[in-house]
Amino acid sequence: MGNRLRKTVRQIRRDAGLYIILAVPVAWYLIFKYVPMYGLQIAFKKFNPTLGIIGSPWAGTTYFKQFFNSYYFADILWNTVSLSVFTMLIGFPAPILLALLINEIKNTRFKKAVQNITYMPNFLSVVVIVSMLSLFSNRDYGLFNRITSVFGREAVDFMSKPGYFQPLYVFSNVWQYMGFNAIIYIAALAGVDAELYEAASIDGASRMQKILHISIPSIMDTILILFIMRIGSIMTVGFEKVYLMQNNVTISASEVISTFIYKNGIQKGQFSYSTAVGMFNSVINFVLLAGANFVSKKTAKTSLW
Amino acid sequence: MKRVFRSDFTFDIAVYLLAAVVLLIIAIPLLFVLAASFSDPDLVLRGKVLLIPKGLTLKAYTMVFENEDIWRGFVNSCFYTAAGTAISLVLTIMAAYPLSRPHLVGRRYIMLLIIFTMYFSGGMIPTFLLIQDLGIYNTVWALLLPAAVSTYNLIVAKTFFENSIPSELYESAKLDGGTSLQILLKIVLPLSKAILAVLTLYYAVAIWNAYFDALIYLRNSDLHPLQIVLRNILLLGQTEQMGTNDVGMAEKVKMAEAIKYSAIIVSSIPMLVIYPFVQKHFVKGVMIGAVKG
Numbered sequence: 001m002g003n004r005l006r007k008t009v010r011q012i013r014r015d016a017g018l019y020i021i022l023a024v025p026v027a028w029y030l031i032f033k034y035v036p037m038y039g040l041q042i043a044f045k046k047f048n049p050t051l052g053i054i055g056s057p058w059a060g061t062t063y064f065k066q067f068f069n070s071y072y073f074a075d076i077l078w079n080t081v082s083l084s085v086f087t088m089l090i091g092f093p094a095p096i097l098l099a100l101l102i103n104e105i106k107n108t109r110f111k112k113a114v115q116n117i118t119y120m121p122n123f124l125s126v127v128v129i130v131s132m133l134s135l136f137s138n139r140d141y142g143l144f145n146r147i148t149s150v151f152g153r154e155a156v157d158f159m160s161k162p163g164y165f166q167p168l169y170v171f172s173n174v175w176q177y178m179g180f181n182a183i184i185y186i187a188a189l190a191g192v193d194a195e196l197y198e199a200a201s202i203d204g205a206s207r208m209q210k211i212l213h214i215s216i217p218s219i220m221d222t223i224l225i226l227f228i229m230r231i232g233s234i235m236t237v238g239f240e241k242v243y244l245m246q247n248n249v250t251i252s253a254s255e256v257i258s259t260f261i262y263k264n265g266i267q268k269g270q271f272s273y274s275t276a277v278g279m280f281n282s283v284i285n286f287v288l289l290a291g292a293n294f295v296s297k298k299t300a301k302t303s304l305w
Numbered sequence: 306m307k308r309v310f311r312s313d314f315t316f317d318i319a320v321y322l323l324a325a326v327v328l329l330i331i332a333i334p335l336l337f338v339l340a341a342s343f344s345d346p347d348l349v350l351r352g353k354v355l356l357i358p359k360g361l362t363l364k365a366y367t368m369v370f371e372n373e374d375i376w377r378g379f380v381n382s383c384f385y386t387a388a389g390t391a392i393s394l395v396l397t398i399m400a401a402y403p404l405s406r407p408h409l410v411g412r413r414y415i416m417l418l419i420i421f422t423m424y425f426s427g428g429m430i431p432t433f434l435l436i437q438d439l440g441i442y443n444t445v446w447a448l449l450l451p452a453a454v455s456t457y458n459l460i461v462a463k464t465f466f467e468n469s470i471p472s473e474l475y476e477s478a479k480l481d482g483g484t485s486l487q488i489l490l491k492i493v494l495p496l497s498k499a500i501l502a503v504l505t506l507y508y509a510v511a512i513w514n515a516y517f518d519a520l521i522y523l524r525n526s527d528l529h530p531l532q533i534v535l536r537n538i539l540l541l542g543q544t545e546q547m548g549t550n551d552v553g554m555a556e557k558v559k560m561a562e563a564i565k566y567s568a569i570i571v572s573s574i575p576m577l578v579i580y581p582f583v584q585k586h587f588v589k590g591v592m593i594g595a596v597k598g
Binding site: 008011012015017018019020021022024025026028029031032033034035036037038039040042053098101102104105106110113114116117118120121123124125126127128130131132134135136140141143146175179206207208232239240244258261262265266271274275278279281282285286289 | 312313316317320321323324327328330331332333334335337338349350351352355396397399400402403404406408409410415418419422424425426427428429430431432433434435439450451453454459484485486489510513514515516517521532535536539540565566569572573576577580584
């Protein structure tokens with residue numbers, strides 16, 4: 001035992017330089033990631049800035065109850081979850097399908113062109129994307145309305161109709177990220193042994209059969225891992241885009257947990273209350289992630305940890 | 306045999322058609338904005354412009370460049386992107402390099418501490434209170450520090466160091482009496498150009514495009530990055546001080562609309578320009594990250 005301890009001490013002393021280097025980013029993590037976690041306790045306190053986090057009196061679960069009992073609780077929860085599930089249902093398979101499609105293109109130059117152009121929108125900012133949506137939705141000269149008018153539809157200001165909020169959000173997300181998110185699958189597909197396809201051809205398999213029985217199974221692990229990670233953020237709807245897209249007319253469909261926290265916390269200064277709402281959100285995310293990971297570990301032997 | 310060939314041919318046709326449709330859906334909005342930005346605002350507002358500029362003019366661009374807010378935002382964003390990327394790179398490598406050494410005692414626990422933050426966080430309000438307590442609220446540090454390290458990028462870098470630097474190199478450098486820092490600077494980094502390119506691109510794009518931290522941490526509009534200025538102009542319609550005082554209301558409205566397309570192009574250009582140069586690297590980056598997420 002003494003030997004092992006001595007060996008460990010020797011190793012630590014040998015790597016002293018590495019620990020000194022490592023100390024800086026670790027300090028960053030402690031300050032910028034763990035101190036806020038410690039600050040979560042204000043969800044259970046009646047936070048008063050002059051008394052500080054420690055000095056403020058405890059309030060128990062008052063703020064959680066206040067949120068659960070509020071008249072808007074069901075609406076906000078529904079908006080958050082439905083937007084996220086909708087985004088996932090369309091946004092998760094889209095890059096997989098695109099990768100399979102690109103993988104079938106034989107002409108190398110066309111293949112490259114499709115790849116390079118599809119991941120370009122990934123580099124645009126949320127502000128730019130939402131601005132484009134708003135310009136395109138203009139009733140008189142917006143791109144969307146000019147396209148729908150070809151089909152004889154009446155002009156609509158899509159940005160100010162609650163019913164269009166979710167489709168606009170989801171499909172612009174697919175438009176922006178599909179190409180970039182496909183890269184990982186394209187790379188996985190490129191690594192598939194060519195002999196597998198040749199052997200299948202000799203057995204008389206069609207192109208479609210090869211996709212179903214070779215291509216898809218060979219990227220299944222990648223799909224599963226990304227899927228678990230996606231489940232873990234089901235309650236996380238990107239604040240940035242929703243906040244920019246929402247307006248007073250669409251608030252009934254567009255108020256989600258993160259925008260609610262921003263308005264009540266940052267703008268109105270209800271720190272404890274909005275922290276409680278945020279904590280409720282984080283905990284559910286974490287539970288979903290752990291659950292998805294557990295199921296995947298048991299059934300597919302693939303897991304994050 | 307002939308039948309197989311025929312069905313193969315139809316399959317190919319279907320593939321190319323579908324790919325062409327995808328390509329158009331992605332490209333048309335981009336081309337439209339580009340065409341509109343170079344067109345006569347009158348024609349844009351009457352819905353005459355589609356994919357080819359009409360009444361070619363640089364009027365809208367001149368207005369963008371004459372706008373002081375946009376200029377200030379552009380300069381600020383250049384600073385935030387340069388300084389922020391540098392800080393992010395240094396911190397990320399300082400974490401990834403030691404953690405990539407297999408014999409480092411306790412590395413599993415430190416990794417756990419880091420990865421946990423990907424799945425759970427204190428959230429918006431506690432972080433906001435921390436920024437105030439640190440005294441960096443409403444200073445440039447509020448944009449440079451809180452978002453400095455991306456755990457995803459850290460894992461990509463760590464995986465790269467683990468797989469691409471042979472451990473014999475470390476051992477021999479160690480025997481020659483090199484310190485950890487010397488080994489990092491003189492041996493590891495020169496061999497890591499690919500990963501440095503990837504990290505630079507990821508961080509630079511993220512910082513250039515961010516607006517959220519500025520929205521909550523910066524009150525002083527002199528410090529605002531370009532994205533906030535853009536939001537004010539594009540989404541909140543703040544174009545009062547456009548230097549168009551002597552023209553009529555209708556003209557004003559028209560120019561306010563016209564400037565939007567060119568502002569989008571101007572703000573996106575820096576990222577789209579560096580993109581072809583680093584493109585082959587970032588595909589590599591995604592692949593490195595995919596080895597172990």
